Amino acid sequence: MSAPALRLGTRRSTLALTQSRHVADALTAATGRAVELVEVTTQGDVSRAPLAQIGGTGVFVSALREALLEERVDLAVHSLKDLPTGPADGLALAAVPPREDPRDVLCARDGLTLGELPAGARVGTGSPRRAAQLRGLGLGLEVVDVRGNVDTRLRLVHDGEVDAVVLARAGLARLGRLDEVTEVLDPLQVLPAPGQGALAVECRADDRTTHDLLAVLDDPATRAAVTAERTLLAALEAGCSAPVGAHAVVAEGDEGPELYLRAVVASVDGSASARLSAYGRLDDPAGLGSRLAADLLAEGVADLMGERVP
Known part of the structure; x- marks a missing residue:
């Protein structure tokens, strides 16, 4: 007799369903x-309020985690950037599959790039991180808060309500919508969110059978990179809605592969920011993230995030 089908918990958005089917x-x-x-259905799916207003961290994952703990599903798939950095009692991050391109992209009217948008152009995003970095470019753009799925945001451009929106390239790639992109944003201008482009597959910590099955999906290089990014975020005590960008890549060092981590913390109004980078051992991504976070805190970034970090 064959084993019963595994029940995979997923959000109902088109992107979430696409990722989960993958x-x-x-x-x-x-x-x-x-x-x-x-x-x-998660809280983030039914509310159209700004993320910071409805709680920011965890609004897209709490209901999925409840379904896991109540044994209504056997595993759950999240966008890793939505996952709180703290441990979840009773759950295990069983797999981090290979990452999509983590960069942000511009989808603008008339095929325009960021530099071609006129001063005063309205650029939509629901991310404080993107908003802060866009404002910090000094291009005179009006950054407006928008919510909704990919189709909803792109429709705002098509209908002329905004001149452009900024989205994650990974989501558009998974949806087959890269033809909407007018510019892939250089991380030197707009650094992506920690974990952006990666997926997280969770199961119950005591479900060893499912945990062992999921191990085949895990990509060690992606896991190392996102561990460094998320450790930095946790050390800054900043949630997934904070104006913090981070991106780690595996690079070839003098003594073999190592991790290169870049990070930015910006004030919400874009008037100030701190950007730092560091290299670290591939087998100690958490150490790298902690070290770079300490360097950023020494630069006074707690004030940029609008709160004091002990």
């Missing part, structure tokens, strides 16, 4: 185990 198909191909999707 994970389900990869797991079935690698293990032969059937997977069925179970749709779960």
Whole structure:
């Protein structure tokens, strides 16, 4: 008798379903185990208020985690950048699959790039991190808060309500919508969110069977990179809605592979920012993230984030 299908908890948005189907198909191909999707509505899906107003960190994952702990699903797929940095009691991050391109992109009217948008152009984003960095470029753009799925945001451009929106390239790639992109933003201008472009696959910590099955999906290089980024975020005591960008890549060092981590902390109004980078051992990504966070705190970034960090 064949094993029952694994129940995969997912948000109901088109992007979340696409990402979850990708994970389900990869797991079935690698293990032969059937997977069925179970749709779960999260607070972030039903509220149109700004993320900071409805709680920021965790608004897209709490309901999925509850479904896991209540054994209504066996695993859950999240966008890693939405995942709180603190440990979740009773749950395990069983797999971090290979990452998509983590950069942000501009989707603008008339095929315009960021530098071609006129002063006063309205650029939509729901991310304080993107808003802060866009304002800091000094281009005279009006950054406006927008919420909604990818189609909703792109429609704002098509309908002329905004001149452009900034989105994650990874989401558009997974949806087959890269033709909407008018510019891929250089991380030197706009650094992506910690974990952007990566997925997180969680299961119950005591479910060793599912945990062992999911291990086949884990990509060590991606896990190391996002561990460095998320450790930095945690050390800054900043949530996923804070104006913090971070991106780690595996680079070839003098003694073999190592991690190169860049980070930015900006004031919400874009008037000030701190950008630093550091190299570290590939086998100690958390140490690298902690060290760079300490360097940023020494630069006074706690004030930029609008709160004191002990």
